[in-house]
Amino acid sequence: MSGRNGAMLSTVAMRRLTKELEEWKGGTTPVPGMEVQVADRLDEWLVKVTGADNTVYAREEYILRFFFSPDYPIEPPEVVFLAPTPRHPHVYTNGHSASKPERLCRRKGETEAGGISEARISHCAF
16 A cells, blocks of 8 residues: 555555554544544544543544554654644644654653554643
8 A cells, every 4th residue: 555655555554554443443442532534545544533521622523634654653653633723832723733743652651663542642631
């Protein structure tokens, strides 16, 4: 499968993304408040994020676009909010985050290969 820049996803990336997409679509979302909406291409997913109760984002909905490189899971995906973006000092109006992409995809102490199931917005109170 060809990535968005024309590069082919590696066998490791295709296997890993196929497994993770099956987990996400299997009815039990690995990350509370996040749900895959569209994954017509293995290298690009649209994920709905619903703000957690008792936060300033409670029940607000946002869409994140995940772009996976041929080197996934070693290289983290590019993660961008689609408009409208949440009002937060670490999220720019173009949807990009001030945090490094790996912070969006890893918990403290995890390796780069942590996987999309560990995706979380570390700086937002979702």
